[in-house]
Amino acid sequence: MKTAQAPQRSAAAPPPATKGAARPAGHGRADRLRRTLVHNLRAYAFLIGGIVCFAVFSWYPAIRAIIISFQKYIPGSDPEWVGFDNFTAVFHDPEFATAWKNTAMFTVFALVIGFAVPFLMALVLNELRHAKSFFRIVVYLPVMIPPVVSALLWKWFYDPDAGLINEVLRFLHLPTSDWIFSADTALVSLVLVSTWANMGGTVLIYLAALQGIPGELYEAAELDGANIFQRVRHVTIPQTRFVMLMLMLLQIIATMQVFTEPFVITGGGPEASTTTVLYLIYKYAFSYQNFGGACALSAMLLVLLSLFSAVYLWLTRTKD
Secondary structure (H helix, E strand, C coil), X not given: CCCCXXXXXXXXXXXXXXXXXXXXXXXXXXXXXXXXXXXXXXXXXXXXXXXXXXHHHHHHHHHHXXXXXXXXXXXXXXXXXXXXXXXXHHHCCHHHHHHHHHHHHHHHHHHHHCCHHHHHHHHHHHHCCCCHHHHHHHHHHHHHCCXXXXXXXXXXXXXXXCCHXXXXXXXXXXXXXXXXXXXXXXXXXXXXXXXXXXXXXXXXHHHHHHHCCCHHHHHHHHHCCCCHHHHHHHHHHHHHHHHHXXXXXXXXXXXXXXXXXXXXXXXXXXXXXXXCHHHHHHHHHHHCCCHHHHHHHHHHHHHHHHHHHHHHHXXXXXXX
């Protein structure tokens, strides 16, 4: 019985093409370049919306404000170039020194009160064993309230006649205060409002930093006989000092731009005791119709905040 034999392939015939056969090196580089280009174009297509928004609503107004700071600008008329006259006029304004002093004092009070309170609250929440999620929500809740609503709520709290705070003090037979209606207490009262409204996010950041501390460090401190205050001093603070420094810089940048509380609650008073730099910029622009002076003051604030921002970026880059 004959068996079927496989047909003989001619020696001169080329071998069949196999999958994955090597292609010319130049062709492979061209494919990689094409894929990289398509990938980058797709990424930039998604980013272009954000880039346009930043250009239109952030970069252009900032550049335009710097240009106007060197001009006598009246809406509806041609601007007149005046050089540094706007800066000189703003610098000699009596409100200029008052606004910067109030802003500096607000920043200092915010660091003393608004920097320590969130850290202490984060320490307490971190030690809780029950209902931890509930208290996190309670602490973060003020952040979700619109700033103007918070300011109006606290304006009623501070009312010397029917306000909640003075009513509680009367019930406890304690002396009441004029709060926002006294030049001695108005600025500190606004700091309390700002601290209450913004500390929720800071507390959560501190909580995340505290939960990242290895438990072995606390166990070793307890074995050495350290009490809770010594553990905080020698373990917690050293382990979270970088986060504390970053939040301090961010808080300085934020508090130097305070506007909502003075605008809504006190109107810059009493006796200009709560007039901040940003509120003075508002007055120059919309009360005095002096847009050149407003932009000049904005440029000064921009330079100062840029220095703090540069320090923040340098520290974060060094940490990375």
